[in-house]
């Protein structure tokens with residue numbers, strides 16, 4: 001089975017930096033630590049209100065970091081122009097609301113396909129790998145495919161927030177959606193809210209190719225360092241993945 005890639009979201013390093021308005025802690029330094037700790041990519045969300053990642057961070061990530069950059073952004077003309085200027089490896093289109101604390105749900109691609117279609121086309125034409133951040137639903141996946149996006153990222157927030165038997169229900173939704181994504185030829189990623197406790201069952205889903213994880217790891221870094229937190233996450237993912245592939249071939 002292919003190795004599950006780990007993208008490290010460095011937004012909240014910038015959140016802490018911005019709390020004081022200076023340069024420390026530097027999210028680009030965090031990206032360097034992530035690269036050394038075994039990350040396969042760096043994810044950064046340039047929000048319309050620039051509450052964490054700033055334009056200059058994107059310039060520096062492209063210039064100074066060798067790992068592929070996954071730029072998360074809203075499907076607006078402003079963000080499209082920025083993406084076309086910097087040409088990151090990938091762009092993940094996400095819903096954005098000013099009043100939300102974080103990206104609370106997936107993009108409703110079914111309702112917004114008219115707005116999204118030209119943005120997906122222009123990113124595709126520029127050779128940027130487009131990913132759509134959606135809820136694990138067959139309808140959303142089918143529309144993502146029709147829009148011509150090669151990748152979807154499944155929102156794992158409902159799964160991570162659920163407790164008791166409800167979590168199994170949410171996991172099933174992710175498993176079904178990931179299987180359907182593979183069936184219709186979409187590369188499948190997942191992320192949001194993942195932690196050491198919740199990553200295992202998602203990492204075991206064989207058609208998921210990449211996880212993007214940020215907030216939990218930046219929080220853990222306070223207690224044991226970013227390097228150690230990323231290495232532990234990487235090890236958990238690898239272990240679960242190899243156990244799952246052993247079970248399937250047994």
Ligand code: PXP
Pocket residue numbers: 009011045072092094102103133153190191192193194212213214215216
């Ligand atoms: N993937 C996407 C598309 C996101 O918007 C986010 C949060 O910005 C993440 C992954 C990472 O989520 P978290 O920071 O909760 O790990």
